[in-house]
Amino acid sequence: MAEVGSAARAASRAVAVAPTAVRNRALLAVHDALDGARTGLIEANRQDLEQGRARDLEAPLLDRLELTPARIDAMLEGLRQVVALPDPVGSISDMRSMPSGIQVGRMRVPLGVIGIIYESRPNVTVEAASLCLKSGNAAILRGGSESLASNCAIADCLRQGLQFGGLPATAVQVVATADRSAVGHLIAMPEYVDVIVPRGGKGLIERISRDARVPVIKHLDGVCHVYIDEFADDEMAFSIAVNAKTQRYGTCNTMETLLVAESKAAAILPRLAQAYVEAGVELRGCPRAMALMPGAKPASEQDWREEYLAPILAVRVVAGLEQAIEHINTYSSQHTDSIVTQEHGRAMRFLREVDSSSVMVNASTRLADGFEYGLGAEIGISTDKIHARGPVGLEGLTTQKFVVLGEGQLRS
Numbered sequence: 510m511a512e513v514g515s516a517a518r519a520a521s522r523a524v525a526v527a528p529t530a531v532r533n534r535a536l537l538a539v540h541d542a543l544d545g546a547r548t549g550l551i552e553a554n555r556q557d558l559e560q561g562r563a564r565d566l567e568a569p570l571l572d573r574l575e576l577t578p579a580r581i582d583a584m585l586e587g588l589r590q591v592v593a594l595p596d597p598v599g600s601i602s603d604m605r606s607m608p609s610g611i612q613v614g615r616m617r618v619p620l621g622v623i624g625i626i627y628e629s630r631p632n633v634t635v636e637a638a639s640l641c642l643k644s645g646n647a648a649i650l651r652g653g654s655e656s657l658a659s660n661c662a663i664a665d666c667l668r669q670g671l672q673f674g675g676l677p678a679t680a681v682q683v684v685a686t687a688d689r690s691a692v693g694h695l696i697a698m699p700e701y702v703d704v705i706v707p708r709g710g711k712g713l714i715e716r717i718s719r720d721a722r723v724p725v726i727k728h729l730d731g732v733c734h735v736y737i738d739e740f741a742d743d744e745m746a747f748s749i750a751v752n753a754k755t756q757r758y759g760t761c762n763t764m765e766t767l768l769v770a771e772s773k774a775a776a777i778l779p780r781l782a783q784a785y786v787e788a789g790v791e792l793r794g795c796p797r798a799m800a801l802m803p804g805a806k807p808a809s810e811q812d813w814r815e816e817y818l819a820p821i822l823a824v825r826v827v828a829g830l831e832q833a834i835e836h837i838n839t840y841s842s843q844h845t846d847s848i849v850t851q852e853h854g855r856a857m858r859f860l861r862e863v864d865s866s867s868v869m870v871n872a873s874t875r876l877a878d879g880f881e882y883g884l885g886a887e888i889g890i891s892t893d894k895i896h897a898r899g900p901v902g903l904e905g906l907t908t909q910k911f912v913v914l915g916e917g918q919l920r921s
Contacts, residue, residue: 514701521647535674619645654687731761738850
């Protein structure tokens with residue numbers, strides 16, 4: 510791992526100074542290499558799937574592991590989209606003249622070497638590599654042991670593309686071992702690695718956050734809320750509350766708790782309960798919510814803190830906006846929270862007082878996504894408050910340095 514880190518550090522300097530056209534050429538060459546290696550990719554993935562079934566991996570994990578022709582197409586489309594994104598590296602902003610006569614501004618620069626630790630999905634290998642390269646960084650990628658053959662096959666295509674584009678083959682390295690100690694070394698090499706991005710379950714992210722000697726960009730879980738305010742439009746509230754929960758269950762931006770103002774509860778909760786039951790969602794509620802939702806189970810204290818990632822929803826009737834904000838700031842994981850209201854002042858208060866990485870008005874939490882935010886792609890979502898917060902796209906993989914332009918000025 511020290512050799513991998515040393516090679517990545519050296520490669521990062523070459524990638525950082527490479528013109529945008531060179532980085533884009535390398536990404537397009539990776540695209541062509543992947544396109545030409547479809548048969549090999551699917552064969553390598555078949556080996557992983559066979560081993561996964563032999564290890565009794567759960568069906569959702571096997572689904573995320575599988576590389577279908579359609580998913581390869583999606584990987585290729587993602588590469589083309591990243592190539593089309595504007596390059597943040599080298600851009601100068603906030604330039605201003607000071608009394609001394611110097612001009613001071615900020616320039617965007619790469620972070621350096623990014624270590625990414627993830628589970629199961631081989632397409633993350635391509636997504637992470639493309640975003641790191643486009644933003645001028647080198648990457649060390651450590652996927653799960655269940656996807657080792659698939660990731661090694663993808664790594665061959667990455668090396669081909671980098672070499673064709675004139676960049677060091679070590680600018681993106683896939684750790685080709687299932688030995689779990691490799692992760693321990695990767696997160697403890699600050700001399701080689703500038704930041705770690707863990708993508709996976711809560712257990713993995715907690716371990717990385719606890720043991721890393723390198724800064725970590727992360728979110729632990731997504732306990733997301735929708736609050737239906739007393740001034741909400743009923744039809745809008747209904748469609749948002751249904752979409753936020755049922756559009757997809759296993760994502761970090763899926764609503765896990767629904768809050769409803771008491772003045773709205775009798776009008777909207779029975780209709781919502783019917784829609785949720787028809788979708789197969791198990792309901793757990795406070796006493797007032799249970800009275801309006803036949804078949805609902807009582808919610809425990811833990812339910813307000815739970816990221817279900819499943820067709821289960823906690824529902825609470827609250828007195829109004831103030832209690833909704835108090836509940837969210839008590840139980841939220843600071844990922845994404847939304848209010849449905851037609852009253853501007855209440856919406857602005859919600860935006861100011863809810864302390865989450867994405868705060869929404871009249872929108873489904875499922876829209877908390879780099880692509881939906883116009884970032885083109887994301888490497889993950891951060892609930893940290895320093896450096897990057899929310900969906901992390903190309904700009905989140907860079908930092909800023911001060912630049913000063915003078916004409917011989919001296920300090921007096």
